[in-house]
Amino acid sequence: MKKKVLTTIMAAVIAATALAGCGSGAQTGGGDDGAASANVPTEPFGDTVKYDPSVAINDGKDITVELWEWGSDELFQQVIDGYQAIHPNVTIKLVNNPWEDYWTKLPLALDGENGPAIFNVHNSYHENLINYLAPLDIPLEDLEADFTGVEAHVIDGKVYYIDYGMMTGSVYYNKDMWEAAGLTENDIPKTWDEMREVAKKLTIKDGDRLVQAGLNFNDDFHQNYLLGLNYQLGDNLFQEDGRTPNVNTDNMKKIMQMLVDMYEVDGVGSKDFGEKGADSFGQGQSAMVIQWGHYYNTLNTTWTDINFGVFEIPTFDGEPYAYNRYNGESTFGINKNAPAEQQAVAQDFVKYFLANDEAQIAFNMAMSTFPAKKSLADNEQVMQNPSLSILADHIDHYIWPGPMPSTMETSLKKAGQDVFFNGVDIDTALNEAQESIIRDMKSSTFESVESLYKYAK
Amino acid sequence: MFKKSHPLQSKSEIILRDIVVVAMVLFFSVFLIIPIGIAFAGSFHEWNPLSGTYRFLGLENYKEVIVNPLFWKSLWNTIIFSVVVIIFRVGLGLAIAYAIYSALIKYKSFFRSVFYMPVVTPMVAVAFVWKFMYNPQIGTINQMFGLDVNWLMNPKTALAAVIVMTIWKDFGYAVVMYMAGLYSLPADALEAAKVDGANAWQNFRYITLPLLKSMTLFVVITSIISYIQAYVQILIMTEGGPGTATYLSSYIIYDEAFVKYNFGYASALSFVLFIITAIFTWLSFRVSGNEE
Numbered sequence: 001m002k003k004k005v006l007t008t009i010m011a012a013v014i015a016a017t018a019l020a021g022c023g024s025g026a027q028t029g030g031g032d033d034g035a036a037s038a039n040v041p042t043e044p045f046g047d048t049v050k051y052d053p054s055v056a057i058n059d060g061k062d063i064t065v066e067l068w069e070w071g072s073d074e075l076f077q078q079v080i081d082g083y084q085a086i087h088p089n090v091t092i093k094l095v096n097n098p099w100e101d102y103w104t105k106l107p108l109a110l111d112g113e114n115g116p117a118i119f120n121v122h123n124s125y126h127e128n129l130i131n132y133l134a135p136l137d138i139p140l141e142d143l144e145a146d147f148t149g150v151e152a153h154v155i156d157g158k159v160y161y162i163d164y165g166m167m168t169g170s171v172y173y174n175k176d177m178w179e180a181a182g183l184t185e186n187d188i189p190k191t192w193d194e195m196r197e198v199a200k201k202l203t204i205k206d207g208d209r210l211v212q213a214g215l216n217f218n219d220d221f222h223q224n225y226l227l228g229l230n231y232q233l234g235d236n237l238f239q240e241d242g243r244t245p246n247v248n249t250d251n252m253k254k255i256m257q258m259l260v261d262m263y264e265v266d267g268v269g270s271k272d273f274g275e276k277g278a279d280s281f282g283q284g285q286s287a288m289v290i291q292w293g294h295y296y297n298t299l300n301t302t303w304t305d306i307n308f309g310v311f312e313i314p315t316f317d318g319e320p321y322a323y324n325r326y327n328g329e330s331t332f333g334i335n336k337n338a339p340a341e342q343q344a345v346a347q348d349f350v351k352y353f354l355a356n357d358e359a360q361i362a363f364n365m366a367m368s369t370f371p372a373k374k375s376l377a378d379n380e381q382v383m384q385n386p387s388l389s390i391l392a393d394h395i396d397h398y399i400w401p402g403p404m405p406s407t408m409e410t411s412l413k414k415a416g417q418d419v420f421f422n423g424v425d426i427d428t429a430l431n432e433a434q435e436s437i438i439r440d441m442k443s444s445t446f447e448s449v450e451s452l453y454k455y456a457k
Numbered sequence: 458m459f460k461k462s463h464p465l466q467s468k469s470e471i472i473l474r475d476i477v478v479v480a481m482v483l484f485f486s487v488f489l490i491i492p493i494g495i496a497f498a499g500s501f502h503e504w505n506p507l508s509g510t511y512r513f514l515g516l517e518n519y520k521e522v523i524v525n526p527l528f529w530k531s532l533w534n535t536i537i538f539s540v541v542v543i544i545f546r547v548g549l550g551l552a553i554a555y556a557i558y559s560a561l562i563k564y565k566s567f568f569r570s571v572f573y574m575p576v577v578t579p580m581v582a583v584a585f586v587w588k589f590m591y592n593p594q595i596g597t598i599n600q601m602f603g604l605d606v607n608w609l610m611n612p613k614t615a616l617a618a619v620i621v622m623t624i625w626k627d628f629g630y631a632v633v634m635y636m637a638g639l640y641s642l643p644a645d646a647l648e649a650a651k652v653d654g655a656n657a658w659q660n661f662r663y664i665t666l667p668l669l670k671s672m673t674l675f676v677v678i679t680s681i682i683s684y685i686q687a688y689v690q691i692l693i694m695t696e697g698g699p700g701t702a703t704y705l706s707s708y709i710i711y712d713e714a715f716v717k718y719n720f721g722y723a724s725a726l727s728f729v730l731f732i733i734t735a736i737f738t739w740l741s742f743r744v745s746g747n748e749e
Binding site: 272285418422 | 503505506509510592593594607611699700702719
């Protein structure tokens with residue numbers, strides 16, 4: 001009996017806690033119905049895309065759908081809990097697959113009759129998913145009114161998913177090393193010339209042996225330099241036809257030469273010092289790295305001893321065509337092969353997610369992405385994350401090229417390794433990368449969306 | 458002349474036979490013959506099963522394989538990799554097996570187990586440990602020998618580093634196989650050689666080695682088949698780099714199929730590799746003069 005009472009009390013506490021944690025920024029129901037119901041919204045909320053919690057789902061009849069994702073269970077569960085609190089007749093079952101398995105299992109599951117109604121999307125797998133996606137049942141103009149970058153996702157007048165956040169590369173620096181080198185906040189570089197000088201000051205050598213790298217770009221130069229700095233010099237990654245790569249250009253050669261000079265002329269790092277720049281920084285061996293937003297959370301969870309700061313990527317002349325490339329973190333996909341009643345739940349869930357500011361902030365904070373939702377661009381909580389606040393002033397000066405095929409990264413990685421390790425000259429390496437990308441993209445349907453950039457030439 | 462085969466004794470034996478035969482046929486059909494057939498058909502198509510793309514290309518994929526310089530480079534790497542690893546696997550395996558077989562060695566089971574342990578350890582785990590050992594800053598190998606070499610990113614050492622790891626992991630297989638061969642040698646042949654005054658070297662060279670020929674052929678053939686398919690160590694340790702310096706044939710197939718989702722081209726590569734494997738296997742039989 002005692003055990004039963006205790007179980008009942010615990011169940012009540014858990015329910016109250018769960019519901020308290022899932023409240024949205026929307027209006028909430030008042031009254032004296034208790035703590036749980038006080039946090040369940042009863043009035044429509046959202047900016048232009050509005051969510052009306054009073055509309056019954058599946059006519060109030062019980063229904064279960066699956067949501068597939070590859071990580072961050074708690075994050076997804078919070079949104080699910082919030083939704084289920086509004087619609088107790090809906091059960092959303094969270095299914096976690098490891099990233100490595102996800103992209104094989106998901107398309108095969110979507111091709112059958114029992115695939116998940118809702119699933120997490122990464123735009124790098126766009127071509128494998130697009131045939132299984134149902135378009136969002138939300139007016140395009142409403143999405144465009146609330147979110148940045150929607151137009152890049154429009155296919156024949158329809159949108160299948162959009163970005164909830166934008167991720168890009170910034171410079172992470174070790175504050176202790178910075179201070180030990182006699183540098184202050186005023187020394188934060190704005191240009192690449194200044195960056196190279198700062199990197200020299202942060203480099204420590206014992207004779208010829210490198211002890212501390214001022215800057216380390218090992219294993220990520222292709223993602224964080226070659227596929228981004230081209231924009232600073234006015235080049236897109238793809239030519240006007242949107243399909244021919246633009247990687248054997250004078251500007252790309254200039255960027256590659258700068259990287260070579262940083263190591264071989266300035267001596268601020270070495271191709272043999274630290275297998276991966278990101279790990280080397282985390283292990284306290286390198287003073288600066290350029291990494292994408294997810295690195296902020298990696299440092300806070302994996303490399304907790306590192307006292308780090310972050311600043312915006314330098315430019316060549318202070319007035320770049322664009323600062324860098326960004327990639328979007330995508331909203332959920334809806335399975336077009338799922339039963340109609342499950343698709344209806346999925347459509348409603350996506351609308352709930354888009355209208356819910358707290359969910360948007362939670363996802364962006366968890367992924368360290370700049371909110372695509374326009375009303376959250378200056379949100380106080382978002383601005384407390386330094387990896388996001390440094391982007392605020394120029395966020396419209398970042399370009400998304402579209403869901404590029406992986407060959408863009410792998411071919412440029414090979415080109416860089418050929419230059420650094422195999423003694424191949426820059427011209428030859430970039431020409432080979434260009435040919436390799438063209439060959440690999442022969443069967444791809446990819447078309448660049450760089451022309452949609454706000455300041456496109 | 459020939460004994461009449463023993464007839465099945467009972468109905469239950471006949472039923473059991475039929476069940477086993479049907480099960481085996483089904484198993485090999487579902488998991489071998491049908492997939493091979495699908496892959497063969499796919500090799501003539503632009504094929505991505507994940508996006509549903511399946512477009513007939515004729516011989517285009519095969520033509521692409523032939524003109525792709527990376528394929529020939531990877532094939533050359535595969536030949537170097539296989540030949541070196543097999544030579545060391547056979548040489549070390551035979552030497553150590555013969556040493557353990559010697560009457561001078563005690564604790565034979567212990568040594569046999571020790572040398573076999575790397576064989577039963579997963580390749581992924583071994584490759585990760587060796588990758589760590591090869592690390593230029595904190596790796597055991599540089600620290601032990603006072604070197605400053607980036608083993609896995611130097612084009613002159615990368616493939617050799619992977620080869621050394623593979624030899625270490627795999628030679629225990631040859632040890633166990635050769636020990637089985639040594640224990641099955643006819644005692645009278647060895648005894649006769651001893652009576653005729655053969656010394657230890659002559660005994661090994663003219664009696665033991667020829668009698669182990671079938672076992673050597675078995676180890677070589679299974680090694681050829683195994684190493685032409687090797688890609689896990691490359692995936693973990695070098696990802697084919699630096700550049701494409703350590704690309705092996707099977708790694709290209711993995712890269713095309715599971716990174717680029719170009720299953721048609723990967724299937725064409727697989728069938729070309731299948732033909733090459735068959736040729737090498739046939740050559741091994743020819744060289745050994747054991748075509749049966």
